[in-house]
Amino acid sequence: MALSEFNLQYVPQKAAKCQALADFLAHHPLPYSFRGNDIKIGMVETRNNYWTMYFDGSSTSSSAGAGIVIQSPHHDRWYFSLKLDFDCTNNQAEYEALIIGLGILHDLRVTHALIFDDSELVINQLNGSFRCMSCTLAPYHMVVSCLAESFDGITFEHIFQIHNTDADEFAQIASGAQLLGAS
Template sequence: MALSEFSLQYVPQKVVKGQVLADFLAQHPSPYSFGGNNIEVGMVATRDNYWTMYFNGSSTSVSAGMGIVIQSPNHSCWYFSLKLDFDCTNNQAEYEALIIGLDVLHDLRATCVLILGDSELVINQLNGTFRCMSCTLAPYHMVANYLAKSFDGITFKHISRVRNTDADELAQITSGA
């Protein structure tokens, strides 16, 4: 009921192939110009005008799910828990949560965001510390980078699982773990 005021539509991904990025870009045109925007990596300046997103994904042999917690600059919180209806790895579920969270932040017209996740792999790939070498994760990585460019300022930060409990619990519940 709490989400009924938003026009959220979840379309499950059927197959991950090289065409997925082109399809995503065609279905999600951006009103923003990406010419001069850069992804800001590092610490966020202390301001009261940035949004915070916690994300987590979980995959089991039976099911997969994700949890997202978004906090507005005035500290209002939204909780999202989505079940994935396709087989995926834990890292793919993490990227799915990140991408959907970035899309929600974009729809909320957030401009400066702090993204917090306990997946060291995903966060470090987005920061550029790790290279994305997996052909199954590469399309997710490209879409996440594309969405990140739509924000005026964005920071990806790795946090411990203890600091990500709400998103972790939401993901665990939907995946049946």
């Protein structure tokens, strides 16, 4: 309405339908900026050029496994399910999954990563909220800390298990655990 006093003529730009939205956003940047190019989408925070990794570990009386889901900034996804061939606790399996996942990100030359898991213990140890007092987890914590230093930006975030189902299922499959609802 405010522009109706001017003699403006609308001429649609010709573009391929799949490219029209991308072209519009590229030519019309937002007048305000998000904190450091951050955008909140549901429960997950994504950042430009950040890769996302979800991980989980599973330990049963007979086996252990790791599940990892890696997502690129372009939303390509890779799923990993690995059987651990040694006895370990559930928390050790969590750390094993994290170390393997960080190794994959490092091999992909990722510099910025958002890491998500449903283990409050592991995430809070990595964020410094909890001290790692366990002599069985301390070596894992030290390896993860060293690996994390190779990234320019890395964030460890706790999420609820409902938001980590893919990594959880892949970890359970690798450990041979019976999935809920499976016959």
